[in-house]
Amino acid sequence: MRVRFTGYISIFLIVLCIAQGQEDSLLKQLDNAQGKQRIEILHQIIINVWLNYPRQAMGYGEEALELSKTLGDSALISKSLRLIAGVHYYKGDYDKSLEFNQKALKIAQALEDSALINNGFNNIGLLYYNLGSYQTALEYLLRSRGIKERIGEIYGLTTTLNNIGLVFERIKEYETARAYFEEAYDVSIEIVNRDTELYSLNNIGITYLREGKIDEALGYFRRGLKLGEEIENINWGAVSARGIAEVLMTKGENDSVEYYLEKSLKASDSIDDKKGLAEAYYLMAKNSLMNEDYDGALDNLSKCESWANQIQVRQQQLDNLKLYSEIYDKQGNEELENEYLSQYINLRDSLFQDVMSRNLDLIPIKIKEEQDRFLLTEQQIKIRNQVITNQLFTVIIIITMPLLVILIILLRKNHKKNKELQRNNEELKQTQKLLITSEKMASLGVLAAGVGHEINNPLNFIKNGIEALSSKIGDDKDEELKSYFRIVNEGVDRATNIVKSLSHFSRKGPSIDERCNIHEIIENCLLILHNKIRNRIRVATNFTDQGAELKGNEGRLHQAMMNIISNAEQAIDEEGTIEISTRKKNGFMEIEIADDGEGIPEENLLKISDPFFTTKPPGEGTGLGLFITFSIVEEHGGSIDVQSTPNEGTKFIIKLPL
Structure with missing residues (x-):
């Protein structure tokens, strides 16, 4: 049953006192606050409630943005835009979230505020991941991690590490993904952040599930569910419940599957989590199909489709079309099976084109890299000038210092300093060479993995289609028709070999x-x-x-x-x-x-x-x-x-x- 609230007063019943142990509640502080102080309190409230109560959080975000504009404070405007983008994200409206995050990032870059820029890179990277642009997502997220490590922002590092892991998980690099998730988990334990600890547990469980290691996956999801109940994190607790259900579905434990899916469904419904509702109904549809309950499968999938269409979750829409074709295949309805299969192919191709167009967003980042290289060259020039200055200084010392002992000491010190500067100069040159090489290899690796993934899907469709067509015609087909089948199969096998060859170019690691x-x-x-x-x-x-x-x-x-x-x-x-x-x-x-x-x-x-x-x-x-x-x-x-x-x-x- 969906939990409803009447007005903002109910929200304050779940907002706790400020972490510093002050006795006044956020509500009382907000009543008495004006100007910048009021905006900062509104920001804190948004963060406290945006996961479970996005509609109320949006109201606070809009008020904070208007007050920030009135004060003309660019940093507060950027942060308010970013928090509104976060609310849109948890509502599943990724396009809107991307729009607000890009506005916030633009202001942060104008301010040259490293903390705000790094948050922008992280959020935009996560959104591109949800929109299917994995290469672009990785570009933004790696830059976010670099900034966080440079400025020592350990608290936000856990989120970025998890997001990088999600990209590798989506392109089926499960071991690499798990390494990032485990690093995020360790940092969460160190800084005592229970929310990101739970997030990391769920993500580790997903990698084991995708690899077919269901016992390991079940262990992590159960730990996540227990932790979610302890800290009352409804959103990610529901994710744990869905993970347990998917593992049990693999084991064929149908009664337990329904229990955990209902648990997840109620939790997501209570916080109006449309994405969670869509995922729960999708798993219900798959479970009904496994039990040969085709009407139940279609009913649950219809509900999933309704939620997925509201929030435009592209991957979920794609999965739904594929599952529709499988259900109608089991029912023997060839016409509807082919219709949904055709829609699946068309949407997949459309999403691929969308991914390619979104990669144009990398152009400003590449320009920034060229600017960084220019700064590196300037730094090398400064070092050479410093070497010349030190040499002149040495000459002056030789001329002006009357005492030989003092002269020798100064010469030795200066010589040592010159050697160090020359060594630093050589290290900078080597760093520049490594930057060029690593960038080329990283781009080639991501491109090869992405292209291989995208090409393998249509090749499988062609292969399965030829086999299905051959079986329908039977053994009495003439030799000419058989030769056509052989030609098509030979072409598919050849394309598959080329994709396998591409995979060698995506091998990573310095070993x-x-x-x-x-x-x-x-x-x-x-x-x-x-x-x-x-x-x-x-x-x-x-x-x-x-x-x-x-x-x-x-x-x-x-x-x-x-x-x-x-x-x-x-x-x-x-x-x-x-x-x-x-x-x-x-x-x-x-x-x-x-x-x-x-x-x-x-x-x-x-x-x-x-x-x-x-x-x-x-x-x-x-x-x-x-x-x-x-x-x-x-x-x-x-x-x-x-x-x-x-x-x-x-x-x-x-x-x-x-």
């Missing part, structure tokens, strides 16, 4: 202790470049039969091999040959990649490993490919020898220790 098969790495790179090579370039391979395994970082070696083979392909204007051979020699694996392309002029041979050196027209090359390749091989303790003759071709000989 170079992985077992890597250099032949498989080369074959994967050739598969990715197949469309550029076929019908134009002949590839000849001569691999050693003595084994091809060595220790290294598979993702980094993929990047290095891809850069060299891609350069060989680009060096051949029309038709030509690329020869790739491997051999073991003196404790090293030697990989030789030769092409008969245009070659490299002698004056450029010594520059090809320099960052930003390129002979390509502006806009067609960054000059980072071979620089990154040389860096990767050096990290692995190897070396690269380049031999080239203009108009005859180029040969790269890569040596990697076995």
Whole structure:
């Protein structure tokens, strides 16, 4: 039964005294407060009630915003906008929440207020996650974490860590996601934040559930439910109950499933949590389908759809269409099954296009990164100027100081300082190189994971559709029709192999202790470049039969091999040959990649490993490919020898220790 309140007076019955132990309630303070003090009290009340009573929180938010505008205090305006955005978020209105958060962030950036900027990045990142733009979400959230760690805001760090984990959980990187959730849990224990402790427990449980480790998942959800009841957190307590129900559904314990779903439903209904209501009815529909209660499944799914449409939860709408098609499939209603399956495909494609357009929001962030690099260059110039100043100071000391002992002491001190400045300068240069490389690899990893995820879904639909069509036609189909089926299946298998090859480029981590098969790495790179090579370039391979395994970082070696083979392909204007051979020699694996392309002029041979050196027209090359390749091989303790003759071709000989 939904709990109702009459007016704002009831809200104050649940608002506790201020944390400092003052005797007056927030209500009494609000009655007597004016100006900035009143706004700050309103902000505190919003935070206390927005989870369970969003409608009342919105009223306080609007009052705080108007008062802030009257005072002309930009910081208070930004915070009021952010809190209103939070209320919209808990109501499930993500587009509205994004709009208010972006307004708040714009003001915070104008004020150069690190705390407000970091809150803006965190909130916008979480909203992009809910809207399905995972790459954009990760960009914002990682920046939020960086600011929080720099300014020492430990309290808000737990929320950001959880949000980063949610992004990795959605793209099925469960171990990475769990690492962020567990870190958030540890910080919550340290700062005694029971709400984020509960949030982290639920998130850890979800990762185990998605991996099929249901006993571990059940343990975390039960801990979450108990903690939710202790601290009276209705929202996340309901999430724990739904998690328990989903685990028990997997175990087939139907009676217990219904109990926990009803518990979750009542809790979400009491606080008007539309998102929670939609999720509860969705699980009820799945449970009814498992029990072959098709009418009950359709009834519950209809209720879920009603709530999901109100708050525009895109992923829930997508899941609903998929479940509708499954229900009608079980009923044998092929017409409705195909209709909902078609709607599912159309919505999924529409959401993908929306994700691509939202990524345009990254452009201002990229511009800010360029500004940061400019500041880094200015800092290096200042260091060089300081070195010159110190040297001049040393000369003056030599001229003016009469005592040799004092002169020697000062010279030693100054020399030591100069060495330290030069070392700092080298460290800054190295940091700049690592920034460029890590940014390229991070973008490639997220892109590869996202593209692989998005392409695999339509491939599965094609594969299942062909199998269903083949089974309906039966064994009496003619040979021509069978050949068409084989052609389609071959195309799907080939596309699947390409997606698997992409996954190698999303391997993360600095470890170079992985077992890597250099032949498989080369074959994967050739598969990715197949469309550029076929019908134009002949590839000849001569691999050693003595084994091809060595220790290294598979993702980094993929990047290095891809850069060299891609350069060989680009060096051949029309038709030509690329020869790739491997051999073991003196404790090293030697990989030789030769092409008969245009070659490299002698004056450029010594520059090809320099960052930003390129002979390509502006806009067609960054000059980072071979620089990154040389860096990767050096990290692995190897070396690269380049031999080239203009108009005859180029040969790269890569040596990697076995």
